[in-house]
Amino acid sequence: MIYGVFFLALKPARTRIAPSPTGHMHLGTARVALYDYLLAKKTGGQFILRIEDTDLKRNVPGSEQGIFDGLRWLGLQYDEGPDVGGKYGPYRQTERREIYSQHARILVANGSAYPCFCSTDQLEKTKQEQMKRKENPHYDGTCRDMDPDEAARRMAGGQAYTIRFRMPKEGTTIAHDHLRGDIVTENKQLNDYVLLKSDGLPTYHLAAIVDDHEMEITHVLRGSEWLGTFPLHVNIVRAFGWEEPIWIHLSVFLKPSGKGKMSKRETAAAVKDGYSIFIKDLDELGFTPEGFLNWSALMGWGVAEDDVMNLDQMMDRFNIDHLTSSPAAINFQKLDHFNATHIRLFSTEGLAGRIKPYFIREGLTVDDEVLLKIVPLLRERLVTLDDCLSFGSFFFMEDVIPNPDDLIAKGLDAKQSAAIARRMYEILLAQPDISHESCEPPLRIYVEESGLSANQVFGILRVATTGQKVSPPLFESMEIIGREKCLGRVLKAIEILEKL
C-alpha cells in the first residue's frame, strides 16, 4: 500500500487547460491553469493548452491570443498548445472535426448514440409543452428508437441531423470525483444530450471527452459548473470503453460579498477600485504574476501555514488532496497583501526592472543609476507596482512644485516656516556633501535647539525637496536628488513661503 501511494505520486500527470476563446481570460481560468501546471510539473508530466472553439457564434477574435499572452504573463508556460505544437495536436477543436465525427460514428455503431432529425423549432415546442405541464424539460425521445434503415435513408437524403447520446433510462450512474467522492445520479434524471451538432461540430460533451482521451490527459481539473453533466461525461467515457481520468471539480468563486458570482457590474466596479479578475488588466494595475498566483492559489487550496509562496515553492507543496470544494468569496485586500509581500521579496535589480515601465509610461526619463538607488527606499512601501509613481516620480523630475500650504508646518505660520527653512538651508550649505550621514546629525541638533518637533521641521524640508507630504525617508531621498537640486528647491520654498 505504501509503495502504491509512492508510485502513484511519481506517475507523470498530463493536465490541460481548455478555455473557450469567448472573452477575456479571467481569474477562474488562471487558477485552474495554475493547479494544472503545478500538478504536471511536480510529477514531471506535461501541461497542455487546448482551445475549445466549437461554438463558432461565440468565438471572439483576439481572445485566443489573450489566452496565450495571459498564460505567459503568469509564467504558466504550456508544453503543448496551438502556438507551440506537440504530438497530440491539433490543439484547436475546430481543427479536429474529423476526429469527433469518427468517434460519433463509433457510438452510433455500438448503440450508445443515435441520429436525431428533430428541428430546433420542434424541440422548442415540446419544451414549452413540458414546462406547461410542469415537467422537467428534456428531450422527448422522438428519434431514439427510429428504425436504423429509415435513419440511414434520411441522412442519405440530406436531412439535417444531430447525434444524441443514448442515456440509460434505468438504474444509476456513479461518477467519482477525487474531492467529493462518489456522486450518484438516477439515470432517469439524465437527458439524451446532443453530441454532434447539425453543423458537424461537436458539443463540449463529446469534444472534451474525446480530446482528453486522445491527448492522454490523466487529471481533469475543471469548475464545478460541470458537475451537472458529470454523469453524462462518465457515461460517454464508458460507452467508448475507455479508462477514466481522475476528475476534480473545483470550487467556484463568489463575489466579495459572498453572494453569487461576479457579475458584469461587480467586475467593472472592481476595476474602478484598482482590481480586476481579468488577467489582461493586472499588469496595468500594478499586480505581479507572483502576487496574483499566490493569491488565487490559496482560494481553494488549504495550507496550514507559511502561505507566501513562489511558483517553485507551490510546486513543492502542491497536492490535489488539499484542494477544497466549497465556494470561495474573492477578497481583493488579500490580493494587495500578497502583491506587496512578493514585491518586498524581489531583488533590487528585479524590482527596478519591474517598476521602470511605469515611470516611462508616465512620460518620465529614467536614469538607471538613480532607479537602482531608489528601489530600496520604495520597496516596502509599494502595494502595487504603480505605487512607485506616487512615491518616486519626483526623483526623475527637474523641478517640483510644492503646494504652498503644505510648506507650512503644523502649528506654525508661513513666516515661521520660512525662517526654519532658511536656517536649514544654511545648515545644509555648510555641510561638505548632501549625504544623509552629513546632513541628518546637524539638523537633528537644530530640531533639539529650536524646541520644535522633528515632524514639524523635517516636514517643511520634505515638502520643499520632494514636493510632497508623503515620501520615502527624507535624508536618503535628498542624497539621491543631489546637493544642487536640494539647495535650489529649499531656496524656492523659502521664496514661496515669504510671499504668503
Place this chain on the structure above:
RNA sequence: GCCCCCAUCGUCUAGUGGCCCAGGACGAAGCCCUCUCAAGGCUUAAACCGGGAUUCGAAUUCCCGUGGGGGCACCA
C-alpha cells in the same frame, strides 16, 4: 419546479474520532519603533449553521432541517 454540490472567526483556510475551552493568514483594534508613509515587533477581539443519532469521547461519522452555490441548450 427538478437535480446536484457545499457549510469552521467578517474573508481565505488548518483540522480525516481524543493532540482543539479549535491553529495560521488577510482585515480590524491597541501598544512599541518612527522625519511622513510604509515595513517590522508584540498583544487583543473574532468561528465549528440548527436539531437529532452513533460513541466512553464528534468540528470531524450518519440522518433531518436550514442557508448558500451550481446546473437543467444543436453554450462552454
